[in-house]
Amino acid sequence: xxxxxxxxxxxxxxxxxxxxxxxxxxxxxxxEMVIPRALEGEDLQVKAPTGxxxxxxxxxxxIQGIPATAQGPCALxxxxxxxxxxxxxxxxxxxxRARGIRTATVxxxxxxxxxxxxxxxxxxxVATPGRLIDLVRRRLIDLRQVTSLVLDEADRMLDMxxxxxxxxxxxxxxxxxxxxxxxxxxxxxxxxLADKLTNRAVRLEASGDPAASAPIGERLDQSFVAxxxxxxxxxxxxxxxxxxxxxxxxxxTKRGAARLAEKLEGAGLSAGALHGDLTQRQRERALKSFAQxxxxxxxxxxxxxxxxxxxxxxxxxxxDPPEDHDTYTHRxxxxxxxxxxxxxxxxxxxxxxxxxxxxxARLGLDEHWADTGYAQSGPRVVYRSRGRRGPTPRPAxxxxxxxxxxxGGNRVxxxxxxx
Ligand code: ADP
Ligand code: MG
Numbered sequence: 001x002x003x004x005x006x007x008x009x010x011x012x013x014x015x016x017x018x019x020x021x022x023x024x025x026x027x028x029x030x031x032e033m034v035i036p037r038a039l040e041g042e043d044l045q046v047k048a049p050t051g052x053x054x055x056x057x058x059x060x061x062x063i064q065g066i067p068a069t070a071q072g073p074c075a076l077x078x079x080x081x082x083x084x085x086x087x088x089x090x091x092x093x094x095x096x097r098a099r100g101i102r103t104a105t106v107x108x109x110x111x112x113x114x115x116x117x118x119x120x121x122x123x124x125x126v127a128t129p130g131r132l133i134d135l136v137r138r139r140l141i142d143l144r145q146v147t148s149l150v151l152d153e154a155d156r157m158l159d160m161x162x163x164x165x166x167x168x169x170x171x172x173x174x175x176x177x178x179x180x181x182x183x184x185x186x187x188x189x190x191x192x193l194a195d196k197l198t199n200r201a202v203r204l205e206a207s208g209d210p211a212a213s214a215p216i217g218e219r220l221d222q223s224f225v226a227x228x229x230x231x232x233x234x235x236x237x238x239x240x241x242x243x244x245x246x247x248x249x250x251x252x253t254k255r256g257a258a259r260l261a262e263k264l265e266g267a268g269l270s271a272g273a274l275h276g277d278l279t280q281r282q283r284e285r286a287l288k289s290f291a292q293x294x295x296x297x298x299x300x301x302x303x304x305x306x307x308x309x310x311x312x313x314x315x316x317x318x319x320d321p322p323e324d325h326d327t328y329t330h331r332x333x334x335x336x337x338x339x340x341x342x343x344x345x346x347x348x349x350x351x352x353x354x355x356x357x358x359x360x361a362r363l364g365l366d367e368h369w370a371d372t373g374y375a376q377s378g379p380r381v382v383y384r385s386r387g388r389r390g391p392t393p394r395p396a397x398x399x400x401x402x403x404x405x406x407x408g409g410n411r412v413x414x415x416x417x418x419x
Pocket of ligand 1: 023024025026027028031048049050051052053054055056307309337338
């Protein structure tokens with residue numbers, strides 16, 4: 001295990017003291033790799049696994065690079081969702097404060113005038129692109145002093161959904177700036193765009209080996225469960241009843257997530273929904289209640305697949321399969337973070353077998369995939385529902401069979417978290 005300290009890689013003592021109060025004493029590999037270079041002002045494109053500590057890897061150098069006398073935004077972080085932007089601010093603000101630097105979050109769905117007041121005087125701004133452009137257009141924020149730009153979840157920020165907005169923002173910044181891109185999935189599909197945005201960036205790839213524990217593949221128990229469309233809800237209920245940690249269940253559509261949360265609640269489980277059709281206040285409430293363990297299950301769309309960091313999240317279920325391999329990586333990466341272990345289960349209907357099989361193969365999970373029965377024999381139903389109230393057979397395909405849940409003791413478990 002490395003004995004390198006934050007001081008060794010150039011982090012100021014008043015900042016490392018705040019980290020130590022949080023139990024963060026030694027840098028993770030990505031931080032060791034990135035921080036010295038970022039402090040030198042280099043442009044970087046960094047690929048490092050989910051939960052490997054990228055936020056501090058960019059956050060600490062950003063904070064230290066801001067002159068103590070600065071007025072207004074000097075450093076800008078762009079993130080794809082309001083929840084992630086808020087989380088980044090929450091993680092960085094106390095560290096920034098140790099140097100007398102103010103931080104602001106700029107995201108949609110909240111009062112723009114009040115938000116602008118905070119953003120105008122903050123030196124570090126974390127934003128989603130749409131709202132930031134709104135502020136710029138209304139002349140409520142001035143980005144001309146920004147000398148450092150970070151795109152977190154950079155591949156997402158450079159895809160079709162965000163690229164036009166990101167371009168608009170970048171056009172307002174000085175070309176003399178430092179630009180750093182971060183993601184767990186930074187592949188060739190965005191290489192050209194990434195190169196255009198950065199200036200002779202150094203490409204870094206960190207291992208997923210925080211705190212010298214096993215890489216994520218070894219800490220994450222992944223399985224694929226063959227399951228007819230009609231049997232999905234019962235299969236899910238069965239999985240959830242055996243689980244007592246926080247569980248996130250990914251759905252393809254907003255309506256799907258909303259409906260699933262209702263069904264789970266109807267079945268006596270403690271569940272909430274998180275998706276883009278909710279008001280910002282509802283989104284905040286849903287995430288907070290989940291983070292605090294008041295709701296144990298969160299049915300979510302991919303709005304929750306990137307960046308969200310919750311300590312006690314132990315199980316990720318893909319109720320609908322992810323669109324592609326990268327989405328799979330981010331969804332399951334909500335668990336097994338920072339050296340901890342976790343579990344991911346993907347439900348696979350017969351007509352989804354081919355697509356999901358390709359994802360499994362790309363991940364090198366052929367063994368787990370074979371468990372579904374699809375791999376050897378082509379699509380077939382290996383699990384059939386006998387109705388919610390009758391005896392439910394275990395999904396034959398689950399890679400880690402569990403004992404049947406005790407009768408009656410498997411419903412709502414409020415406040416069961418230890419932390
Ligand atoms: P990523 O952005 O790479 O997915 P995060 O930056 O969200 O990962 O970090 C994952 C978790 O690890 C967070 O809870 C964070 O506080 C914690 N963490 C980060 N760096 C360290 C460290 N050096 N030591 C201990 N925990 C850390
Ligand atoms: Mg992150």
